[in-house]
Amino acid sequence: MRYGFFPGCTLESAAKELMISTKKVAAALGIELVELEGWTCCGASHIQDVDDFLATSINARNIALAEQLDAPLLTVCNTCTLMLRTAKQKLDRNEQLKKRVNQGLAEAGVEYRGTVEITHFLWVLVKDYGLDRLKEKVKRPLEGLKVANFYGCHILRPPQIMGFENPLNPQSMERVAEALGAECVDFDQRLACCGFHAVFPAEKEVMKLTGINCLSSKDAGADCLVTPCPLCQMQLDMYQPDAQRGFDQDITVPILHLPQLVGLALGFEPAELGIGRHIVDAIPLLRKKLVTA
Amino acid sequence: MDTVTLRIKRYDGVKEWYQEYQLPYEKGKTLLYSLTKIREELDPTLTFSAACRHAICGSCAVRVNGNAFLACKTSLDQLLETFETERLTLEPLNNFPVIRDLVVDWEPKLERMKAVRPWLIPSEDGDPSEGFRQSPEDFRKIASPTDCILCGICSSECGQLSLNQEGYLDPFILNKAYRFAVDSRDAAPEEHIRPALEKGLWKCLHCMECVTKCPKEIDLAGENAYLRQASIQMGERDNKGARHAYAFVEDVKSKGRLNEVTLPMKTEGFVSTMNRIPFALRLIRKGKINPLHMPREVEGIEGVRKIYEHAQGVKEP
Numbered sequence: 359m360r361y362g363f364f365p366g367c368t369l370e371s372a373a374k375e376l377m378i379s380t381k382k383v384a385a386a387l388g389i390e391l392v393e394l395e396g397w398t399c400c401g402a403s404h405i406q407d408v409d410d411f412l413a414t415s416i417n418a419r420n421i422a423l424a425e426q427l428d429a430p431l432l433t434v435c436n437t438c439t440l441m442l443r444t445a446k447q448k449l450d451r452n453e454q455l456k457k458r459v460n461q462g463l464a465e466a467g468v469e470y471r472g473t474v475e476i477t478h479f480l481w482v483l484v485k486d487y488g489l490d491r492l493k494e495k496v497k498r499p500l501e502g503l504k505v506a507n508f509y510g511c512h513i514l515r516p517p518q519i520m521g522f523e524n525p526l527n528p529q530s531m532e533r534v535a536e537a538l539g540a541e542c543v544d545f546d547q548r549l550a551c552c553g554f555h556a557v558f559p560a561e562k563e564v565m566k567l568t569g570i571n572c573l574s575s576k577d578a579g580a581d582c583l584v585t586p587c588p589l590c591q592m593q594l595d596m597y598q599p600d601a602q603r604g605f606d607q608d609i610t611v612p613i614l615h616l617p618q619l620v621g622l623a624l625g626f627e628p629a630e631l632g633i634g635r636h637i638v639d640a641i642p643l644l645r646k647k648l649v650t651a
Numbered sequence: 652m653d654t655v656t657l658r659i660k661r662y663d664g665v666k667e668w669y670q671e672y673q674l675p676y677e678k679g680k681t682l683l684y685s686l687t688k689i690r691e692e693l694d695p696t697l698t699f700s701a702a703c704r705h706a707i708c709g710s711c712a713v714r715v716n717g718n719a720f721l722a723c724k725t726s727l728d729q730l731l732e733t734f735e736t737e738r739l740t741l742e743p744l745n746n747f748p749v750i751r752d753l754v755v756d757w758e759p760k761l762e763r764m765k766a767v768r769p770w771l772i773p774s775e776d777g778d779p780s781e782g783f784r785q786s787p788e789d790f791r792k793i794a795s796p797t798d799c800i801l802c803g804i805c806s807s808e809c810g811q812l813s814l815n816q817e818g819y820l821d822p823f824i825l826n827k828a829y830r831f832a833v834d835s836r837d838a839a840p841e842e843h844i845r846p847a848l849e850k851g852l853w854k855c856l857h858c859m860e861c862v863t864k865c866p867k868e869i870d871l872a873g874e875n876a877y878l879r880q881a882s883i884q885m886g887e888r889d890n891k892g893a894r895h896a897y898a899f900v901e902d903v904k905s906k907g908r909l910n911e912v913t914l915p916m917k918t919e920g921f922v923s924t925m926n927r928i929p930f931a932l933r934l935i936r937k938g939k940i941n942p943l944h945m946p947r948e949v950e951g952i953e954g955v956r957k958i959y960e961h962a963q964g965v966k967e968p
Contacts, residue, residue: 367908367909367911368911370908370946371911371912371939371940371941371944372911372934372939372940373939374938374939395950395951396907396949396950396951396952397907397949398903398907398908398949398955399899399902399903399907399908399909401899401903402899402909403857404895404896404899404900405896405899405900405903406876407876407879407880407883407892407893407896408879408880408883408893408896408897408900409880409900409962410876410880411962411965412900412958412959412962415958415961415962416903416955416958419954419955419958440859458965461961462957462958462961462962462965463958465954465957465958465960465961466951466953466954466955466957466958467951467954468954511857511858511859511860512857512859514863515858515859515860515862515863516859516862516863516872517863518862518868524733525863526718526733526734527733527734527735546717550810551810551856551857551858551860553810553856555856555857556811556853556854556855556856556857558891558892558895558915558918558919559851559853559854559890559891559892559895560811560814560815560851560853560854560856562815563811563814563815563854563856564856566814567810567814567856596930596933596934596939597930599933600930634937635937635938635939636937637933637934637937637939
């Protein structure tokens, strides 16, 4: 199993722990990740607000880099996945657009052909790798750990572009968590938005939403919240102390990246997965709940 | 499955309660069929609105298990399958005042809609007696936005509106602004766009609920992007939303990747960024950001810049 790995900007700085955990977990599972050389930011759902054609063009170039490897493009970020898949859908459905984009790409010495798929680590686990195979790799079942699965918008919506599962009642996160031995809790905000993309222009609303999201998982009895998106993770973790100021109730809940949860079950120690880098300390919880952590 | 239970939120003008109705399961029926059956056979006091039964009048939208649907267009079987249950919870649309049971009040929404001047401001290319000619290509621009049936589903599901009813416009109102702004017969797009900008256009959370739930599959998120681009072209660049978007455009051109350290400064300016010092220190302590880190240019950055040059000369077809 070989993929063209598109880390996305956050993995180089604020979410470096996701780079660390993704690489370790992929290696342990025998999934080969080849980082695309020269990948650029996907536009993070902002560049199209200035120039649609430019947003499509830079992602056509990103996809073309994976085409050069002849490998499916894999991301670990919901928004990167949506941006890349949006560009691909537009290009594959509009020959004229593809031609104009390729005129620009030609000057950069690359060509978009439309020959590779764009996928996310979560989907790879469920569909390509398989949960039975994943179960066989589990060295430390996460028994007794109650996780709240927070999908994040852009791995589900819009389904016309994402289309992996029903956005009204997805199950992939629960299936992975259960394969790892964890117990899943149902909670009201399971499919909610984290608000990250509007944290500057709509700070007040997004902070309120952060508090609501954290509390919802706590009220359902979760020990921690897990997300397949570094932007959701950053919003819910980094801004949690700021969000707390708007709430009387304690909203504190540790927020894990999906590959970290997988890594714990594969037997890695929390420190090896960069869990010490989170703002809300998850390590005391993991020490208490996990057998050898 | 012999029976289906519908648990419906009731409201009589004073008090609210949930009431359960059991119906014999019938294959291939719509949600509206079930509501009508309850009213006709079990409880004549249950109040809901519906008319055309063909997804055209837009009056029968309700929420099922927290998600808005057009009752006449929604298969009961599909709902039972999606939510893996024989019991569904029905509630009125979110973000609307409720009149009774599942009926919501549209009056305040239609008043709000006037803000974007949802009517044609005629150009001088025609007149009311002669009519206004429009090419097929120009007509296609308004074909999808005029599919809106004012069902209110987008308002119910909107992430920003759910947190901020006053400071943001309902997606269907933004759709109206778009629909007239791109109409070739309209002489004053700014008059539709500016009110949207002033009422929180950049506050959209990008949650994609509106595009996902719209029964007419209108690309409401894409329309929002257009309205923001148009507002920038009107010279409205000096706001947090536009500055934030430009930070990405500029960083990709300069290095290929986002510089998270300079992003707040570019978006908010110096003074507001100073208020973020406690936040920044919190991140530095955990090693989440390194204020001295400067991203290096990515391999092939010259090519990226050539793509930018090319894009400058192209309008998307």
